[in-house]
Amino acid sequence: MNVNVQFREDGDTLLGYIEGEIDTYTAPILRDELEMIRLSEGLSVELDLSNVNYMDSTGLGVFVAFYKKIVKENASLKLVNLSSRLTRLFEITGLSELMEIGEGGATNARI
Protein backbone atom coordinates (compact mmCIF):
# COMPACT_ATOMS: atom_id res chain seq x y z
CA MET A 1 0.00 0.00 0.00
CA ASN A 2 1.38 3.33 -0.98
CA VAL A 3 0.49 6.72 -2.29
CA ASN A 4 2.20 8.53 -5.09
CA VAL A 5 1.80 12.11 -6.31
CA GLN A 6 2.99 13.63 -9.55
CA PHE A 7 2.77 17.29 -10.45
CA ARG A 8 2.76 19.19 -13.67
CA GLU A 9 2.48 22.90 -14.21
CA ASP A 10 0.15 24.29 -16.82
CA GLY A 11 0.24 28.10 -16.80
CA ASP A 12 -1.38 29.29 -13.60
CA THR A 13 -2.63 25.82 -12.81
CA LEU A 14 -0.75 23.13 -10.95
CA LEU A 15 -2.04 19.70 -11.78
CA GLY A 16 -1.50 16.95 -9.24
CA TYR A 17 -2.19 13.35 -9.96
CA ILE A 18 -2.62 11.21 -6.85
CA GLU A 19 -2.50 7.45 -6.96
CA GLY A 20 -2.93 4.80 -4.29
CA GLU A 21 -4.62 4.39 -0.93
CA ILE A 22 -4.71 7.16 1.63
CA ASP A 23 -4.89 5.88 5.20
CA THR A 24 -3.21 6.43 8.56
CA TYR A 25 0.08 5.11 7.20
CA THR A 26 0.21 6.83 3.83
CA ALA A 27 -1.46 10.12 4.78
CA PRO A 28 1.82 11.63 6.12
CA ILE A 29 3.47 10.94 2.73
CA LEU A 30 0.69 12.77 0.91
CA ARG A 31 0.78 15.61 3.44
CA ASP A 32 4.52 16.09 2.89
CA GLU A 33 4.06 16.08 -0.88
CA LEU A 34 1.30 18.69 -0.70
CA GLU A 35 3.27 20.80 1.77
CA MET A 36 6.09 21.06 -0.73
CA ILE A 37 3.90 22.99 -3.15
CA ARG A 38 4.90 26.65 -3.22
CA LEU A 39 1.54 28.37 -3.04
CA SER A 40 1.14 31.87 -4.38
CA GLU A 41 -1.80 34.17 -4.80
CA GLY A 42 -3.92 33.23 -7.77
CA LEU A 43 -2.42 29.80 -8.23
CA SER A 44 -5.02 27.15 -8.86
CA VAL A 45 -4.29 23.63 -7.80
CA GLU A 46 -6.23 20.79 -9.35
CA LEU A 47 -5.85 17.37 -7.76
CA ASP A 48 -6.95 14.35 -9.72
CA LEU A 49 -8.10 11.52 -7.47
CA SER A 50 -9.27 9.08 -10.13
CA ASN A 51 -6.68 6.55 -9.02
CA VAL A 52 -7.28 6.86 -5.32
CA ASN A 53 -9.13 3.68 -4.50
CA TYR A 54 -9.42 4.17 -0.76
CA MET A 55 -9.35 7.04 1.68
CA ASP A 56 -10.11 7.11 5.40
CA SER A 57 -10.70 10.05 7.69
CA THR A 58 -6.97 10.62 8.19
CA GLY A 59 -6.79 11.12 4.42
CA LEU A 60 -9.63 13.63 4.60
CA GLY A 61 -7.62 15.44 7.27
CA VAL A 62 -4.77 15.94 4.81
CA PHE A 63 -7.12 17.56 2.27
CA VAL A 64 -8.73 19.72 4.95
CA ALA A 65 -5.35 21.00 6.14
CA PHE A 66 -4.26 21.64 2.55
CA TYR A 67 -7.54 23.42 1.79
CA LYS A 68 -7.04 25.71 4.81
CA LYS A 69 -3.56 26.56 3.59
CA ILE A 70 -4.88 27.29 0.10
CA VAL A 71 -7.51 29.68 1.49
CA LYS A 72 -4.90 31.45 3.61
CA GLU A 73 -2.69 32.02 0.56
CA ASN A 74 -5.56 33.16 -1.68
CA ALA A 75 -4.97 30.29 -4.03
CA SER A 76 -7.68 27.90 -5.17
CA LEU A 77 -8.19 24.16 -5.00
CA LYS A 78 -10.27 21.78 -7.04
CA LEU A 79 -10.55 18.05 -6.56
CA VAL A 80 -11.45 16.14 -9.67
CA ASN A 81 -12.46 12.70 -10.86
CA LEU A 82 -13.50 11.22 -7.52
CA SER A 83 -14.88 7.70 -7.43
CA SER A 84 -18.46 7.35 -6.17
CA ARG A 85 -17.11 6.07 -2.87
CA LEU A 86 -14.93 9.14 -2.40
CA THR A 87 -17.67 11.49 -3.57
CA ARG A 88 -19.92 10.04 -0.91
CA LEU A 89 -17.22 10.52 1.74
CA PHE A 90 -16.90 14.20 0.85
CA GLU A 91 -20.70 14.56 0.83
CA ILE A 92 -21.34 12.92 4.21
CA THR A 93 -18.67 15.02 5.86
CA GLY A 94 -20.06 18.26 4.40
CA LEU A 95 -16.71 18.90 2.70
CA SER A 96 -18.25 18.87 -0.77
CA GLU A 97 -20.11 22.06 0.20
CA LEU A 98 -16.83 23.68 1.13
CA MET A 99 -14.37 22.50 -1.49
CA GLU A 100 -14.77 22.57 -5.22
CA ILE A 101 -15.25 19.06 -6.48
CA GLY A 102 -15.87 18.22 -10.08
CA GLU A 103 -14.96 16.61 -13.33
CA GLY A 104 -11.42 17.18 -14.47
CA GLY A 105 -10.28 17.96 -17.95
CA ALA A 106 -8.13 15.40 -19.67
CA THR A 107 -5.46 16.10 -17.12
CA ASN A 108 -4.24 12.59 -16.57
CA ALA A 109 -3.49 11.97 -20.20
CA ARG A 110 -1.09 14.87 -20.23
CA ILE A 111 0.93 13.93 -17.20
Add this chain to the structure above:
Amino acid sequence: MEQIRKQYKKILSDYIGNQSESDLYIGQNFIKRMIQKNVTPEEVISIHKRALEEIYDDIPESVLHGYDFLIEVMVHFGLKVQEHQALLAKQEELRIEMEIATKIQNLLLENEIPSPSCVDIGMISVPLRKMNGDYVHFMHDDERYLSVAVTDVVGKGVPAALCMSMVKYGLDTLEYANSNPSYVLEVLNRIIEKSIDDSMFVSLCYIRYNLQTNVLTWSSAGHEPSLYYEEKSQSFHDLESKGLLLGILPEAKYTQQDIELNSGDFVIIMTDGVTDFRNREEIDSRQIIKELALANRHLTAQEMCEVIYSELQKLHDFKLEDDFTVVIIKK
Protein backbone atom coordinates in the same frame (compact mmCIF):
# COMPACT_ATOMS: atom_id res chain seq x y z
CA MET B 1 33.48 -14.36 37.31
CA GLU B 2 36.16 -16.77 38.49
CA GLN B 3 33.46 -18.94 40.03
CA ILE B 4 31.43 -18.96 36.82
CA ARG B 5 34.55 -19.95 34.93
CA LYS B 6 35.20 -22.89 37.24
CA GLN B 7 31.61 -24.08 37.15
CA TYR B 8 31.49 -23.81 33.39
CA LYS B 9 34.70 -25.79 33.04
CA LYS B 10 33.26 -28.52 35.27
CA ILE B 11 30.00 -28.75 33.32
CA LEU B 12 31.86 -28.72 29.99
CA SER B 13 34.32 -31.46 30.97
CA ASP B 14 31.47 -33.59 32.39
CA TYR B 15 29.64 -33.26 29.11
CA ILE B 16 32.69 -34.04 26.99
CA GLY B 17 33.30 -37.08 29.20
CA ASN B 18 29.96 -38.82 28.74
CA GLN B 19 27.84 -36.58 26.49
CA SER B 20 24.75 -37.21 28.55
CA GLU B 21 21.42 -35.37 28.24
CA SER B 22 21.51 -34.45 31.90
CA ASP B 23 24.83 -32.58 31.57
CA LEU B 24 23.43 -30.75 28.58
CA TYR B 25 20.44 -29.75 30.67
CA ILE B 26 22.71 -28.50 33.45
CA GLY B 27 24.57 -26.43 30.86
CA GLN B 28 21.36 -24.91 29.53
CA ASN B 29 20.30 -23.87 33.00
CA PHE B 30 23.74 -22.50 33.71
CA ILE B 31 23.58 -20.18 30.68
CA LYS B 32 20.35 -18.73 32.07
CA ARG B 33 22.22 -17.80 35.23
CA MET B 34 24.98 -16.25 33.16
CA ILE B 35 22.41 -14.08 31.36
CA GLN B 36 21.05 -12.97 34.72
CA LYS B 37 24.57 -12.01 35.78
CA ASN B 38 24.89 -9.96 32.58
CA VAL B 39 27.64 -12.11 31.12
CA THR B 40 27.92 -11.00 27.50
CA PRO B 41 27.99 -13.47 24.55
CA GLU B 42 31.67 -12.78 23.84
CA GLU B 43 32.52 -13.45 27.50
CA VAL B 44 30.75 -16.81 27.26
CA ILE B 45 32.93 -17.74 24.29
CA SER B 46 36.01 -16.51 26.05
CA ILE B 47 35.13 -18.65 29.10
CA HIS B 48 34.56 -21.61 26.78
CA LYS B 49 37.90 -21.10 25.05
CA ARG B 50 39.80 -20.90 28.32
CA ALA B 51 38.04 -23.95 29.75
CA LEU B 52 38.97 -25.97 26.66
CA GLU B 53 42.57 -24.80 26.93
CA GLU B 54 42.66 -25.95 30.56
CA ILE B 55 41.07 -29.32 29.83
CA TYR B 56 43.28 -30.09 26.82
CA ASP B 57 46.81 -28.92 26.36
CA ASP B 58 47.08 -30.01 22.74
CA ILE B 59 44.56 -27.70 21.06
CA PRO B 60 46.04 -26.42 17.79
CA GLU B 61 46.84 -22.67 17.66
CA SER B 62 44.63 -22.32 14.60
CA VAL B 63 41.54 -23.45 16.53
CA LEU B 64 42.33 -20.96 19.31
CA HIS B 65 42.67 -18.18 16.70
CA GLY B 66 39.30 -19.25 15.43
CA TYR B 67 37.91 -18.65 18.90
CA ASP B 68 39.59 -15.23 19.11
CA PHE B 69 37.89 -14.31 15.88
CA LEU B 70 34.52 -15.46 17.17
CA ILE B 71 34.99 -13.45 20.40
CA GLU B 72 35.63 -10.24 18.42
CA VAL B 73 32.64 -10.84 16.18
CA MET B 74 30.37 -11.57 19.11
CA VAL B 75 31.22 -8.21 20.71
CA HIS B 76 28.97 -6.63 18.10
CA PHE B 77 26.35 -9.26 18.55
CA GLY B 78 26.35 -8.47 22.28
CA LEU B 79 25.93 -4.76 21.61
CA LYS B 80 22.92 -5.41 19.41
CA VAL B 81 21.40 -7.63 22.08
CA GLN B 82 21.87 -4.86 24.63
CA GLU B 83 20.19 -2.38 22.32
CA HIS B 84 17.30 -4.77 21.89
CA GLN B 85 16.95 -5.19 25.63
CA ALA B 86 16.93 -1.42 26.12
CA LEU B 87 14.14 -1.18 23.54
CA LEU B 88 12.15 -3.86 25.32
CA ALA B 89 12.45 -1.94 28.58
CA LYS B 90 11.34 1.24 26.82
CA GLN B 91 8.42 -0.59 25.28
CA GLU B 92 7.37 -1.90 28.65
CA GLU B 93 7.49 1.64 30.03
CA LEU B 94 5.24 2.85 27.21
CA ARG B 95 2.87 -0.03 27.71
CA ILE B 96 2.44 0.84 31.37
CA GLU B 97 1.86 4.51 30.55
CA MET B 98 -0.65 3.49 27.91
CA GLU B 99 -2.51 1.35 30.38
CA ILE B 100 -2.75 4.24 32.82
CA ALA B 101 -3.93 6.57 30.04
CA THR B 102 -6.60 4.05 29.06
CA LYS B 103 -7.82 3.88 32.64
CA ILE B 104 -7.97 7.66 32.82
CA GLN B 105 -9.86 7.81 29.53
CA ASN B 106 -12.35 5.23 30.71
CA LEU B 107 -12.94 7.23 33.87
CA LEU B 108 -13.25 10.51 32.01
CA LEU B 109 -15.61 9.22 29.39
CA GLU B 110 -17.65 7.01 31.61
CA ASN B 111 -21.30 7.55 30.86
CA GLU B 112 -24.17 5.38 31.86
CA ILE B 113 -26.85 4.43 29.35
CA PRO B 114 -30.00 6.12 30.64
CA SER B 115 -33.15 4.07 30.97
CA PRO B 116 -36.20 6.33 30.74
CA SER B 117 -39.56 4.60 30.93
CA CYS B 118 -40.95 5.43 27.48
CA VAL B 119 -38.00 4.66 25.21
CA ASP B 120 -35.45 1.88 24.99
CA ILE B 121 -31.77 2.72 24.49
CA GLY B 122 -28.87 0.45 23.63
CA MET B 123 -25.22 1.13 22.93
CA ILE B 124 -22.03 -0.64 22.04
CA SER B 125 -18.65 1.08 21.62
CA VAL B 126 -15.54 -0.97 21.00
CA PRO B 127 -12.13 0.65 20.50
CA LEU B 128 -9.82 -0.75 17.83
CA ARG B 129 -6.77 -0.21 19.99
CA LYS B 130 -6.62 0.51 23.69
CA MET B 131 -7.94 4.03 23.47
CA ASN B 132 -11.21 4.94 21.84
CA GLY B 133 -11.62 7.65 19.20
CA ASP B 134 -15.40 7.23 19.38
CA TYR B 135 -17.43 8.55 22.24
CA VAL B 136 -21.09 8.48 23.22
CA HIS B 137 -22.38 11.13 25.59
CA PHE B 138 -25.80 10.87 27.22
CA MET B 139 -27.71 13.51 29.12
CA HIS B 140 -31.03 12.98 30.79
CA ASP B 141 -33.33 15.58 32.42
CA ASP B 142 -35.80 13.73 34.62
CA GLU B 143 -38.29 12.34 32.14
CA ARG B 144 -38.38 15.48 30.00
CA TYR B 145 -35.48 15.37 27.62
CA LEU B 146 -32.85 12.90 26.77
CA SER B 147 -29.91 13.69 24.53
CA VAL B 148 -27.30 11.53 22.87
CA ALA B 149 -24.13 12.66 21.13
CA VAL B 150 -22.27 10.09 19.05
CA THR B 151 -18.82 11.36 18.11
CA ASP B 152 -15.86 10.16 16.12
CA VAL B 153 -12.52 11.93 16.13
CA VAL B 154 -10.38 11.61 13.02
CA GLY B 155 -7.64 9.09 13.46
CA LYS B 156 -7.23 6.47 16.11
CA GLY B 157 -5.35 5.84 19.29
CA VAL B 158 -3.83 8.45 21.58
CA PRO B 159 -4.22 11.64 19.47
CA ALA B 160 -7.90 10.89 18.94
CA ALA B 161 -8.40 10.11 22.63
CA LEU B 162 -6.83 13.40 23.70
CA CYS B 163 -9.08 15.35 21.38
CA MET B 164 -12.05 13.40 22.64
CA SER B 165 -11.59 14.67 26.18
CA MET B 166 -12.09 18.18 24.82
CA VAL B 167 -15.34 17.18 23.11
CA LYS B 168 -16.57 15.64 26.33
CA TYR B 169 -15.91 18.80 28.34
CA GLY B 170 -17.54 20.88 25.62
CA LEU B 171 -20.65 18.72 25.91
CA ASP B 172 -20.51 18.86 29.70
CA THR B 173 -20.49 22.66 29.73
CA LEU B 174 -23.76 22.65 27.79
CA GLU B 175 -25.20 21.02 30.85
CA TYR B 176 -28.85 20.63 29.91
CA ALA B 177 -30.38 17.97 27.71
CA ASN B 178 -32.92 20.39 26.26
CA SER B 179 -30.48 22.47 24.17
CA ASN B 180 -31.19 22.66 20.47
CA PRO B 181 -29.01 20.18 18.57
CA SER B 182 -28.00 22.79 15.97
CA TYR B 183 -26.93 25.13 18.77
CA VAL B 184 -24.91 22.38 20.46
CA LEU B 185 -23.04 21.70 17.21
CA GLU B 186 -22.30 25.37 16.65
CA VAL B 187 -20.89 25.78 20.15
CA LEU B 188 -18.80 22.62 19.94
CA ASN B 189 -17.56 23.58 16.50
CA ARG B 190 -16.19 26.87 17.79
CA ILE B 191 -14.50 25.20 20.76
CA ILE B 192 -12.90 22.53 18.60
CA GLU B 193 -11.92 24.85 15.76
CA LYS B 194 -9.96 27.02 18.19
CA SER B 195 -8.12 24.20 19.82
CA ILE B 196 -7.04 21.67 17.25
CA ASP B 197 -4.59 21.16 14.47
CA ASP B 198 -5.59 21.89 10.86
CA SER B 199 -5.81 18.24 9.94
CA MET B 200 -7.93 17.18 12.91
CA PHE B 201 -11.70 17.21 13.05
CA VAL B 202 -14.63 15.56 14.71
CA SER B 203 -17.83 14.13 13.29
CA LEU B 204 -20.82 14.21 15.57
CA CYS B 205 -24.48 13.31 15.49
CA TYR B 206 -26.55 14.97 18.17
CA ILE B 207 -30.02 13.78 19.03
CA ARG B 208 -32.46 15.28 21.47
CA TYR B 209 -35.47 13.23 22.42
CA ASN B 210 -38.52 14.81 24.00
CA LEU B 211 -39.77 12.12 26.36
CA GLN B 212 -43.22 13.69 26.60
CA THR B 213 -44.00 14.27 22.92
CA ASN B 214 -41.71 11.56 21.45
CA VAL B 215 -40.28 14.09 19.04
CA LEU B 216 -36.70 13.30 18.13
CA THR B 217 -34.68 16.30 16.95
CA TRP B 218 -31.38 15.62 15.25
CA SER B 219 -28.48 17.47 13.78
CA SER B 220 -25.33 16.12 12.24
CA ALA B 221 -21.82 17.40 11.60
CA GLY B 222 -20.13 15.32 8.94
CA HIS B 223 -21.33 12.14 10.58
CA GLU B 224 -22.31 8.85 8.98
CA PRO B 225 -26.09 9.27 8.35
CA SER B 226 -28.26 7.62 10.98
CA LEU B 227 -30.93 5.11 9.97
CA TYR B 228 -34.54 5.71 10.91
CA TYR B 229 -36.97 2.82 10.72
CA GLU B 230 -40.62 3.73 10.46
CA GLU B 231 -42.93 0.90 11.47
CA LYS B 232 -45.99 2.46 9.80
CA SER B 233 -44.47 2.41 6.31
CA GLN B 234 -42.18 -0.51 7.21
CA SER B 235 -39.26 1.30 5.66
CA PHE B 236 -35.90 2.82 6.48
CA HIS B 237 -34.95 6.45 5.91
CA ASP B 238 -31.44 7.90 5.94
CA LEU B 239 -31.16 10.89 8.23
CA GLU B 240 -28.96 12.81 5.78
CA SER B 241 -27.58 16.26 6.38
CA LYS B 242 -24.81 18.24 4.79
CA GLY B 243 -23.50 19.68 8.06
CA LEU B 244 -19.74 20.19 7.94
CA LEU B 245 -17.36 18.28 10.22
CA LEU B 246 -16.62 20.09 13.49
CA GLY B 247 -13.36 21.97 13.76
CA ILE B 248 -12.96 23.15 10.18
CA LEU B 249 -14.75 26.51 9.80
CA PRO B 250 -15.41 28.67 12.87
CA GLU B 251 -18.60 30.12 11.40
CA ALA B 252 -20.14 26.83 10.23
CA LYS B 253 -23.94 26.66 10.64
CA TYR B 254 -25.98 23.58 11.32
CA THR B 255 -29.63 22.75 10.72
CA GLN B 256 -31.82 20.43 12.74
CA GLN B 257 -34.82 18.31 11.86
CA ASP B 258 -37.63 16.62 13.76
CA ILE B 259 -39.15 13.19 13.48
CA GLU B 260 -41.81 11.72 15.70
CA LEU B 261 -41.15 8.23 16.98
CA ASN B 262 -44.16 5.91 17.18
CA SER B 263 -44.37 2.46 18.61
CA GLY B 264 -42.06 0.09 16.71
CA ASP B 265 -39.93 2.90 15.27
CA PHE B 266 -36.22 3.05 15.94
CA VAL B 267 -33.14 5.08 15.04
CA ILE B 268 -29.65 3.64 14.60
CA ILE B 269 -26.74 6.02 15.07
CA MET B 270 -23.29 4.73 14.19
CA THR B 271 -19.74 5.76 13.44
CA ASP B 272 -17.92 5.12 10.16
CA GLY B 273 -16.05 2.21 11.75
CA VAL B 274 -19.34 0.33 11.46
CA THR B 275 -19.95 0.93 7.77
CA ASP B 276 -16.44 1.09 6.36
CA PHE B 277 -15.34 -2.07 4.57
CA ARG B 278 -12.02 -1.07 3.17
CA ASN B 279 -11.14 -4.03 1.03
CA ARG B 280 -14.61 -5.22 0.18
CA GLU B 281 -16.23 -2.50 -1.83
CA GLU B 282 -18.97 -4.90 -2.91
CA ILE B 283 -20.38 -5.01 0.62
CA ASP B 284 -23.33 -2.67 1.12
CA SER B 285 -22.85 -2.34 4.86
CA ARG B 286 -25.82 -0.02 5.41
CA GLN B 287 -28.08 -2.53 3.72
CA ILE B 288 -26.71 -5.30 5.92
CA ILE B 289 -27.31 -3.23 9.05
CA LYS B 290 -30.89 -2.55 7.93
CA GLU B 291 -31.54 -6.23 7.38
CA LEU B 292 -30.00 -7.18 10.73
CA ALA B 293 -31.97 -4.53 12.57
CA LEU B 294 -35.22 -5.50 10.85
CA ALA B 295 -34.80 -9.19 11.59
CA ASN B 296 -34.01 -8.48 15.23
CA ARG B 297 -36.36 -5.61 15.96
CA HIS B 298 -38.28 -7.74 18.47
CA LEU B 299 -35.16 -7.67 20.70
CA THR B 300 -34.23 -4.87 23.11
CA ALA B 301 -32.17 -1.97 21.77
CA GLN B 302 -29.11 -3.27 23.63
CA GLU B 303 -29.50 -6.77 22.19
CA MET B 304 -29.92 -5.31 18.69
CA CYS B 305 -26.61 -3.41 19.09
CA GLU B 306 -24.89 -6.60 20.16
CA VAL B 307 -26.26 -8.61 17.24
CA ILE B 308 -25.12 -5.94 14.78
CA TYR B 309 -21.67 -5.91 16.36
CA SER B 310 -21.21 -9.65 16.33
CA GLU B 311 -22.52 -10.08 12.77
CA LEU B 312 -20.39 -7.26 11.34
CA GLN B 313 -17.37 -8.55 13.17
CA LYS B 314 -17.86 -11.84 11.35
CA LEU B 315 -18.05 -10.00 8.03
CA HIS B 316 -14.78 -8.29 8.91
CA ASP B 317 -13.25 -11.71 9.66
CA PHE B 318 -12.92 -10.52 13.25
CA LYS B 319 -10.41 -7.89 12.19
CA LEU B 320 -12.13 -4.56 12.68
CA GLU B 321 -10.17 -1.64 11.23
CA ASP B 322 -11.63 1.23 13.22
CA ASP B 323 -13.34 2.06 16.49
CA PHE B 324 -16.88 0.69 16.34
CA THR B 325 -19.91 2.39 17.90
CA VAL B 326 -23.64 1.78 17.51
CA VAL B 327 -26.45 3.44 19.48
CA ILE B 328 -30.08 2.45 19.04
CA ILE B 329 -33.06 4.44 20.26
CA LYS B 330 -36.21 2.38 20.06
CA LYS B 331 -39.81 3.32 20.79
